[in-house]
Amino acid sequence: MIPRRIAAALLLLFAALLSTTPTVLATKTVIDLVSSDPGFSRLVRELQRLRLIVLLNNRKTCTFFAPTNAAFAKWDEENQGRRISKATLLYHILPSNVLTENLKDAMLLETLLVREGYLGDNGEGQLIAVTKPSWRPGRKVRLLIGEAELLEKDWQADNGVVHVLDRLLLPPGDLVETMQKHEELASIYNIVHAAGLDSLLREHRPFTLFAPSADALKKLTDIQLHYLRHDQGRQDLEITFHHHIHSGTLYRENIQPGTSSLSTLEGQDLMISLDDKLLVDNAEVEKTDILASNGVIHMVSRPLLPRALVWTAAKYLLGLNATKFVDALRDAGLSHYIDDPAASYTIFAPQDDTFDTASLTTSQATSNLLQYHVVPGRKLQSSFMDGQLLETEMYSDQLKGGSQRSKVSVRPDNKQAPISINGVEVKGEPVQVGKSLIYLLSRPLTLPLPILESMMQEETLSGFVQALSASGLDHRLSDTRGITVFAPSTSAWDELGVVTDYLFLNDNSSLNALQAVTRYAVVENIHYTPDIKPGRTVLKTSEGSDLVVEKSTSAIYVGEGRLERSEQVGGKISVKDMLVASGVVHKISSVALPPTLSITLFNVLQGAGAQTFLQAFKTSNITRILTDWEQDYTIFAPTDEAFQKADLQGALNDLDFVARLVRLHVIPGKVLKLEEDINDDEPSMLNADARLSLRDIHRDGKSFGVRVKGARSKKEARIVGIGRAHPAWPTEEDGSDYHLSRKEAMSRQFRAVTDQDTLPRTPFKSAPRPGGVIFVIDRVLLPGDLEALNPAWFWMGVVLVALIGTIVLCALTAISVNALIKEIRHLEGYDVVPTQEETDRPGEGEGHAPAEAALATTAEPVANIAASPEEGEETNAAH
Numbered sequence: 001m002i003p004r005r006i007a008a009a010l011l012l013l014f015a016a017l018l019s020t021t022p023t024v025l026a027t028k029t030v031i032d033l034v035s036s037d038p039g040f041s042r043l044v045r046e047l048q049r050l051r052l053i054v055l056l057n058n059r060k061t062c063t064f065f066a067p068t069n070a071a072f073a074k075w076d077e078e079n080q081g082r083r084i085s086k087a088t089l090l091y092h093i094l095p096s097n098v099l100t101e102n103l104k105d106a107m108l109l110e111t112l113l114v115r116e117g118y119l120g121d122n123g124e125g126q127l128i129a130v131t132k133p134s135w136r137p138g139r140k141v142r143l144l145i146g147e148a149e150l151l152e153k154d155w156q157a158d159n160g161v162v163h164v165l166d167r168l169l170l171p172p173g174d175l176v177e178t179m180q181k182h183e184e185l186a187s188i189y190n191i192v193h194a195a196g197l198d199s200l201l202r203e204h205r206p207f208t209l210f211a212p213s214a215d216a217l218k219k220l221t222d223i224q225l226h227y228l229r230h231d232q233g234r235q236d237l238e239i240t241f242h243h244h245i246h247s248g249t250l251y252r253e254n255i256q257p258g259t260s261s262l263s264t265l266e267g268q269d270l271m272i273s274l275d276d277k278l279l280v281d282n283a284e285v286e287k288t289d290i291l292a293s294n295g296v297i298h299m300v301s302r303p304l305l306p307r308a309l310v311w312t313a314a315k316y317l318l319g320l321n322a323t324k325f326v327d328a329l330r331d332a333g334l335s336h337y338i339d340d341p342a343a344s345y346t347i348f349a350p351q352d353d354t355f356d357t358a359s360l361t362t363s364q365a366t367s368n369l370l371q372y373h374v375v376p377g378r379k380l381q382s383s384f385m386d387g388q389l390l391e392t393e394m395y396s397d398q399l400k401g402g403s404q405r406s407k408v409s410v411r412p413d414n415k416q417a418p419i420s421i422n423g424v425e426v427k428g429e430p431v432q433v434g435k436s437l438i439y440l441l442s443r444p445l446t447l448p449l450p451i452l453e454s455m456m457q458e459e460t461l462s463g464f465v466q467a468l469s470a471s472g473l474d475h476r477l478s479d480t481r482g483i484t485v486f487a488p489s490t491s492a493w494d495e496l497g498v499v500t501d502y503l504f505l506n507d508n509s510s511l512n513a514l515q516a517v518t519r520y521a522v523v524e525n526i527h528y529t530p531d532i533k534p535g536r537t538v539l540k541t542s543e544g545s546d547l548v549v550e551k552s553t554s555a556i557y558v559g560e561g562r563l564e565r566s567e568q569v570g571g572k573i574s575v576k577d578m579l580v581a582s583g584v585v586h587k588i589s590s591v592a593l594p595p596t597l598s599i600t601l602f603n604v605l606q607g608a609g610a611q612t613f614l615q616a617f618k619t620s621n622i623t624r625i626l627t628d629w630e631q632d633y634t635i636f637a638p639t640d641e642a643f644q645k646a647d648l649q650g651a652l653n654d655l656d657f658v659a660r661l662v663r664l665h666v667i668p669g670k671v672l673k674l675e676e677d678i679n680d681d682e683p684s685m686l687n688a689d690a691r692l693s694l695r696d697i698h699r700d701g702k703s704f705g706v707r708v709k710g711a712r713s714k715k716e717a718r719i720v721g722i723g724r725a726h727p728a729w730p731t732e733e734d735g736s737d738y739h740l741s742r743k744e745a746m747s748r749q750f751r752a753v754t755d756q757d758t759l760p761r762t763p764f765k766s767a768p769r770p771g772g773v774i775f776v777i778d779r780v781l782l783p784g785d786l787e788a789l790n791p792a793w794f795w796m797g798v799v800l801v802a803l804i805g806t807i808v809l810c811a812l813t814a815i816s817v818n819a820l821i822k823e824i825r826h827l828e829g830y831d832v833v834p835t836q837e838e839t840d841r842p843g844e845g846e847g848h849a850p851a852e853a854a855l856a857t858t859a860e861p862v863a864n865i866a867a868s869p870e871e872g873e874e875t876n877a878a879h
Helices: 004-019 030-035 038-049 053-057 069-078 086-090 175-181 183-194 198-202 222-229 231-242 313-319 323-331 363-371 451-456 459-471 474-479 490-495 498-503 508-520 601-608 611-620 640-646 655-664 732-739 742-754 791-827 836-840 845-867 869-878
Strands: 063-067 108-114 125-131 148-157 160-165 207-212 245-247 258-262 270-274 278-280 283-292 295-300 345-350 374-376 389-395 403-410 419-421 424-433 436-441 483-488 522-524 535-540 546-551 556-559 571-580 583-588 633-638 666-668 681-683 691-696 704-708 717-724 773-777
Touching: 030 038, 030 053, 030 063, 030 148, 030 160, 038 053, 038 063, 038 069, 063 069, 086 108, 125 283, 175 183, 175 198, 175 207, 175 283, 175 295, 183 198, 183 207, 183 222, 183 231, 183 295, 198 207, 207 283, 222 231, 222 313, 231 313, 313 323, 313 345, 313 424, 313 436, 323 363, 363 389, 374 389, 403 571, 451 459, 451 474, 451 483, 451 571, 451 583, 459 474, 459 483, 459 490, 459 508, 459 583, 498 508, 498 601, 498 717, 508 522, 508 601, 522 535, 556 583, 601 611, 601 633, 601 717, 601 773, 611 633, 611 640, 611 655, 633 640, 633 717, 655 666
Parallel strands: 063 160, 207 295, 345 436, 483 583, 633 773
Antiparallel strands: 108 125, 148 160, 207 245, 258 270, 270 278, 278 283, 283 295, 345 374, 389 403, 403 419, 419 424, 424 436, 483 522, 535 546, 546 556, 556 571, 571 583, 633 666, 681 691, 691 704, 704 717, 717 773
């Protein structure tokens, strides 16, 4: 009997011998299966060429997805001249036996194709996905391995199983190639590739990419996408892209129900939630497990935006193609307007194709222009009103440190650009980013011009510009800061008539008056119309007097405010808020004359150029009525040309005639108004019978004439010009002068003007009367009564009448004598003997009855003459 110890040793030796015995090969391998079928001849040749026969024969277990010869034919057709690689066939082999009954939809199978580091550092093989579409009536049950359809299945061999495919399986490319391959991922690939970020996804290490589809990218606005594609948006694009990437592979089958976090290359974790749906940061995963050689892609329904990506006005402006504007703001140190996400501004931005700062010569000018495009706070489009003024971020010393305004124009009828800023059209709808709003402009805004330059470009203000130049105040106005100008329009100067001519006479008195008028149009400080309160406002002018502004819901009136004449104050503001560098200009419809200014009828006649008539006043010694404010007058002043046509040079030497002529042209105690008083006639200063009558010549309210009522000539003298006197009136603040009579106070002012002194600058109040009016006429008015103004013309008229009377009397006498002679001859029997032609003319019907009657009455005398010719001769001899 063998001892137990020896028996144990023998058993161990036998076991050792068995362990060193060579492996016994299977009698029927997967190679045998495919080699026995001629439909796999091409596969066998390729396995031989790539020396994979031994590998498969040595496998104890494997699954071989065997492509048919037809599958290889498809490969050759699609890949002309390209040889099949070893990696491709390894991608058809699984390390274990997998029967089709174990294949499920979305199942991932690890192959023998191993790429070092691509899917990890533990020899992970490349994966292949199984797709098993759900069955429906009428649909063929299909099973896809990768993109190949399973034709035959579960061919059993001793060392594995064979499944037959209709096409070759291609190993996946890297993440970049995979994105290129999928049409839905083309958009994200283009963005990443353009930014040069795709090199990351080519690295030989595993990644999980949550890629937004083309539709998902539409969840970003065009502005945001354009920004991320912009050169200056590359950093944000990289941050955002890295927020979509996890280092390592996470397949759908690895995600457990519930919520978990997943790290990203950007640093902020993603929240993964699996319940009814798979969500990543609340974005639905639309497609999972898009396999790549170095990872996997999951398609999500929207972009995953990290907290590090903060949208600012600058980023939106870059996305709106306003790069030059952004760069200019940053270069000028004004980036806080666009880079601060908490800031709240309204930005009017020009795009690159219209913006150019090359014309700006100084950095300050550039800063001013840029700040002029920025308005504090959010200004909604719905809040804009026509004529609204926006306070910009541009502050100026010329405005005494105030903010320059920009003017809104709203035109609801213009569908293309209903809103404009300073005449520059706003394009499209505003864009909101954070607390700010961006409006795109059709071109950059321009800063308001200096006041004189601005008014010179406005044709309707040429009269005021001329007045400033003539008064010498233009340069002074240019240097004034923070002002408001109520500038009369050119038509307003025309309405002053000959008063305007007086102001521009360029002598000392008229120059002082013109300076007073222009300074009265300038108000200290800036008064935009929205800032003027409803009702009456009194503003201090540079002339020293107060200017009254009355604002109602419909209009604003500006002037001296003579309440006794009208409830309205002066002229209407026709154009409001014309922005200039040093303030604001309002165009008004009439020239506002200061209350300190006294323009007499004498001054008006000076402006009218009626020197002959003015000299006649002096000759008649009644010049006082031209400077006397005690009574109002309406004066019809013939022009110098009218006097030349009247040929009164000799008569003007007759003092009495001149006095009567002047008085005939004056209506005392009343100021006529053309449209209101044209149906009246008024007694002249000459006497109550010498009345002057107005008439609307063409009844069109434009052409008016005046004539002496009852005058021999019915022809009117046409009114060719008009000028109204403007009295000033002192208030209690004027001291003792206030207690003077009106006549004395006004005469003092007149003397100040005629003595070429400076106009008084004391406070004044409204005068109770207009002060008179002068109508310039084109003919000299002649008398209508029997007492002629010119004796020479009177006697000439008398002689002419007597001569005409004598001629008429002589003619009547001659006619009477001739008629008497004829009657006497008729009574004595002397009748007219008819001619032979009349005798021989035949008579017919009733038309010749008179002729026959005439012949009958003369028959007897004719017969007598024919019977007794001698007697007839004797009778004729007796006669």
